[in-house]
Amino acid sequence: MSATELIASFITSGRLYGVGIGSNLMELQQAINFDFVDVVDEDGDSMRRDYGFIEFYLNSGQSWSVSGGSIELHRLATRNDMADRWRAAMRDDFPQYLAWDELYGVLSKLPTPPALQYIDQGDFQEYRSSATKVSVLVNNDHEVRDEWLGHGDVWSVSLG
Incomplete structure (x- = not known):
């Protein structure tokens, strides 16, 4: 699966x-067989599992459970070696840059495209x-x- 298709699947x-x-x-x-760093907050209530440009956020309780996550594509602009290592381990080819128009094109071709709310954030456009x-x-x-x-x-x- 291409990274663009993977991201489209994540959105939907x-x-x-x-x-x-x-x-x-x-x-x-x-699910993810890749090197990581766990960063636990000082109270031990939450943790961030950092795989480089992909992160998951977890809350403690009876067991750690996922509360959110992110793909930080901007990190690949200057550190494409992260994408190379990810490709070798996970077989997904993340690009150095991904244009919204390209991702939106993949989303719009899905049998049931997701409804996205547009929010102008000044320096960023958010599609939720x-x-x-x-x-x-x-x-x-x-x-x-x-x-x-x-x-x-x-x-x-x-x-999240």
């Missing part, structure tokens, strides 16, 4: 590699699926893409 289902809100830590570990609680942030400045994201490039895709 609220699940990334089968992991979504309410998934437990064991399910996350089984209230059904799945997934938001896409798109760079809204007027710069041309160079070593950094340009106007219309996807900044991140977040669940």
Whole structure:
């Protein structure tokens, strides 16, 4: 599956590699076989599992459960080595840049495209699926893409 198709699936289902809100830590570990860093807050109530440009947020309780997550595509603009390592481990090819128009094109071809609410955030445009609680942030400045994201490039895709 291309990364664009994977992201489209994430937007429409609220699940990334089968992991979504309410998934437990064991399910996350089984779904993603990649190096990570766990960052636990000082109270031990929440944790961020950081895979580089993909993160999941978990809350404690009887067991750690997923409360959200994100694909931080902007990190790939200057660190494409992260995408190379991800491709080797997970077999998904994330691009250095992803234009919203390209992602929207994939979404619009789905049998049931998601309803997206548009929110102008100044420096960003947000497209949010209230059904799945997934938001896409798109760079809204007027710069041309160079070593950094340009106007219309996807900044991140977040669940929560």
